[in-house]
Amino acid sequence: MLTASIDVSRIRTAATGVLLSCLSAACSSTPAYTGWTPDQLYEHGEQAFGDGDFGEARRAFERLVLTFPGYERAVDARHYLAQAFFRDEEYLSAVSEFTRIVQVFPDHTRSAEAWMGLCRSYAALSPHPQRDQQYTFQARTTCQNVANDFRGQPEGDSANAVASAMHAKLAEKLYAEGHFYFQRDIYESAELIFIDLLAQYGRTPAAPKAAARLIEIYDEWGWEEQRAEFTTRLLNQYPDSPEAQALAAPVAADTTSTVRSRAPPAYEAPGIRRTAR
Template sequence: MTKTLIFLPFLLLFIVGCASTIDTANMTSEQRFKYAMDFYNDEEYDKAIQEFDAVMLQFPGNEIIDDAQFYLAKSRLARTEYILAASEFSRLIRNMPASSFVPEAQYNLAECYYKLSPPYPLDQRYTKKGIEEYQAYIDFFPTDPKVPEAEAKIKELNDKLAHKAYNAAVIYEKMDYDKAAVAYYDNVEAIYHDTQYAPMASFKKINVLIGLKKNEAALKEIESFLIKYPQDENYLKVEELKTKLEKSAPETAKK
């Protein structure tokens, strides 16, 4: 009798455990998807991923598939698995182009690369990919409500690329590779003309050209600076440089 009483709690636990086990094999597609969504809403993303995968394997061609694919990608994103999430969002966009989830998937695809974008001194492949995907979102869904956010993110990522290019020019200048520095400052102005680094690059280029005694080229860059950047903090300094160059070489100023 004593042995039976000792064994009884374990038997009850076993029975309760078996009773609480959910048989997913016989669920309909809607039931299986809801089962997965319950994990997603409870932020149990690892289990949600398993269940969304199971939905797609068990019900290929079902109308619920794009829902499962989208929330599988969202689960990866929530787990900060950005490369895997990007792959899943891309799969939805590529394989289910008629899905109502495509606009949000495209935005979230760009978000994955935004999250992967490293500090400016490092390799910027993900930064460039983020810009590309945000631009695709804007081009294909120009009336979508998140377009202003995408535009702001593009500007932020472009600033990072400009910072990297500007920093490279500064390094060349410090190493006395002045011709290379001028070329890099030119690139910053040409490619990233709508960033804060464009006037900075122009100002630095003017000073490098003066150091190289290329006064005519410096004056040309000064004229360009004064036209393009009238509100820049270095505007008065550039005007002073112009005055000095014109006084020291009046014949150059006439050209």
């Protein structure tokens, strides 16, 4: 009798486990937030966002805007959704949501914040200077437009700072290209790139470095007029730069130049005037 009792108990325990498993499976197959009102979804998403749980905030706001597109705070929900993507470093998704806000709801009070979010998202996508700079160009253009459209406002000031950072990054990219040729003694190519850099990015930290390299190139070629021109330019336009200060510092009497002498190129580069030879 004891054995039979034990067997029945085991059967009942197993049956209970199967039932609980089925109930659990049924519950897990039920869509999240079923039966929730839009206000409940909004409050839940807002709370999750405030707590730093951006994944949960994203899920709540996605359900809200998909299920209740006509909700009175739908634009605010989309803004939270875009910000949640940004905080989770899903920048392309953030770009998509911010773009939707500024294009579909351009007059909404969230529009300025969305434009700034778009600016920051493109900037976050900007890679290391040695890689392709497509997103850096996009960030600079977008942020400069935001700075112009919201001039005098906090969003405009912030966007202008980001645009300047992207501009400087593009200058560093171009300087790295010129320096690549400079280090390998391909001075003709380096010269053209550095001159282009000074024309396009004359107010960036890369500019005095480019001017200093040009001085070295012209010094090696023996082009005194061009060397004097860029020496004056470096000292006058970038007096606080390390390159200008190094140039203005007295040279020790026993210092020996390490630049190898080489004849200047025999060709005339397009668009470049060279009078001293």
